[in-house]
Amino acid sequence: MSDITPGAQKVLNLLGKYIYEDMKLTIESAFGIFDYDGSGEIKLSEFLDLLHRACPGMENEKKEILEVMDKDGSKTININEFA
Numbered sequence: 001m002s003d004i005t006p007g008a009q010k011v012l013n014l015l016g017k018y019i020y021e022d023m024k025l026t027i028e029s030a031f032g033i034f035d036y037d038g039s040g041e042i043k044l045s046e047f048l049d050l051l052h053r054a055c056p057g058m059e060n061e062k063k064e065i066l067e068v069m070d071k072d073g074s075k076t077i078n079i080n081e082f083a
Contacts, residue, residue, distance in 0.1 A: 027083045034082075041076035 004012070034042045034050050042050075044066065051062040069077050 028079065031079050031082045041074075041078050042082065044075045047077060 031042070032038075034046060036046050037043075047066055047069075048062060051058075051065065055062075066075075066077075069081055071081050072078075
C-alpha cells in the first residue's frame with residue numbers, strides 16, 4: 001500500500017469532517033423529532049409514546065430499552081445517550 005499524498009490526506013480530512021457534520025445533523029434532527037417539547041431531553045412519556053406508535057404492545061421490552069438508553073438513570077434520554 002502506498003503512502004497518501006498530503007493533498008489526498010487533505011481531501012480525506014475534509015470528507016471526514018463533512019460526513020461527521022452530516023451525521024451530527026442527522027442525529028440532532030432525529031432527536032428533535034422525539035423531543036416533543038424541545039427541552040433537550042426525551043422524557044419517559046415522550047419515549048414511551050414513540051415506542052407505542054412504532055411497536056404497539058411489548059411493554060416490558062420498551063422499559064428495558066429505556067433502561068439501556070438512559071445511561072445516567074435520569075428517566076430521560078439526552079442527545080449524548082440518544083447518539
